[in-house]
Amino acid sequence: MVYLKGKDILDGAQFTREEIEHIMTVADRFRQDLEDKPGLDLMKGYLLAALFFEPSTRTRLSFETAMHRLGGNVIGFSSAESSSTSKGETLVDTIRTVDRYADIIAMRHPQIGSAKEAAAVANAPVLNGGDGAGQHPTQALLDLYTVRQERGKVDGMTIVLCGDLKNGRTVHAGVEIYKHYHCKLIMVAPEQLKMPSEIVARLRSHGLQVEETANLEEALAKGDVLYMTRIQKERFADPAEYERLKGSYILTREMVERIKPDITIMHPLPRVNEITTDVDSLSNAAYFRQVGNGVFIRMALIASVMGKI
Numbered sequence: 165m166v167y168l169k170g171k172d173i174l175d176g177a178q179f180t181r182e183e184i185e186h187i188m189t190v191a192d193r194f195r196q197d198l199e200d201k202p203g204l205d206l207m208k209g210y211l212l213a214a215l216f217f218e219p220s221t222r223t224r225l226s227f228e229t230a231m232h233r234l235g236g237n238v239i240g241f242s243s244a245e246s247s248s249t250s251k252g253e254t255l256v257d258t259i260r261t262v263d264r265y266a267d268i269i270a271m272r273h274p275q276i277g278s279a280k281e282a283a284a285v286a287n288a289p290v291l292n293g294g295d296g297a298g299q300h301p302t303q304a305l306l307d308l309y310t311v312r313q314e315r316g317k318v319d320g321m322t323i324v325l326c327g328d329l330k331n332g333r334t335v336h337a338g339v340e341i342y343k344h345y346h347c348k349l350i351m352v353a354p355e356q357l358k359m360p361s362e363i364v365a366r367l368r369s370h371g372l373q374v375e376e377t378a379n380l381e382e383a384l385a386k387g388d389v390l391y392m393t394r395i396q397k398e399r400f401a402d403p404a405e406y407e408r409l410k411g412s413y414i415l416t417r418e419m420v421e422r423i424k425p426d427i428t429i430m431h432p433l434p435r436v437n438e439i440t441t442d443v444d445s446l447s448n449a450a451y452f453r454q455v456g457n458g459v460f461i462r463m464a465l466i467a468s469v470m471g472k473i
């Protein structure tokens with residue numbers, strides 16, 4: 165069965181559990197394939213456009229890596245300044261142009277809803293690599309894949325989401341994916357950066373257990389997985405407010421060892437100061453393995469929407 169052929173990947177809420185499981189299975193297969201050989205030829209002759217109007221390291225490079233590993237090629241730009249956006253071109257005109265060149269589009273843009281806007285005019289499938297403080301579905305899928313890899317399952321897990329839950333698009337997409345699983349979410353944020361209440365209400369009405377607190381230590385003690393996030397500086401209108409909140413939660417090795425030594429520690433990265441570097445050498449610090457998983461998941465998404473798998 166071809167699950168996602170021709171579809172856009174815009175929002176964590178668009179998937180059924182069956183589709184999510186399909187992506188995980190395909191990612192597993194690609195992981196195994198790449199153990200035997202450096203690349204495949206499934207996407208030979210196809211072009212991915214990577215349009216990054218906002219800074220990125222992992223999302224852009226892992227999309228590019230994924231396409232190359234599948235045997236395809238990549239075009240694109242990595243800043244709005246180096247594209248005609250800087251001359252005043254609209255997003256829609258840029259997309260209509262790129263649609264004439266490429267078979268599939270991965271994009272990141274500062275505006276909420278931009279990927280949806282692009283998908284409305286593109287014939288090529290559009291993969292949302294982050295639309296402002298909106299959604300980041302490919303990251304959410306690789307996060308779920310990482311929980312599954314690290315813990316062997318998702319059902320039954322207590323997952324602590326900590327940091328900027330108001331502006332963080334990875335957690336906005338993530339909760340839409342977790343709602344298909346029997347897990348419990350503990351949301352840890354300062355009052356000003358809480359997960360929007362309408363999202364929490366919707367998750368609860370879907371049957372998901374959600375607890376909210378400002379106390380990280382308390383949440384750590386109950387968690388199987390800790391998902392730390394960066395305070396999203398670029399989304400603050402008032403720089404003084406960012407300065408006040410940027411040190412809200414800092415995970416140290418001492419805290420992990422004292423409270424929950426075996427908790428799986430994840431982070432979408434980039435990290436600023438939320439996890440001290442002495443945590444990195446713990447065997448349960450999973451964030452760089454998480455980075456690697458991004459390639460398999462994006463390979464799975466590209467191959468699926470292109471109808472190759």
Ligand code: NCD
Pocket residue numbers: 222223294300303333334393394432433434
């Ligand atoms: C995240 C993003 O850009 O939303 N990073 C990522 O894609 N790996 C998280 C962040 O920027 O804090």
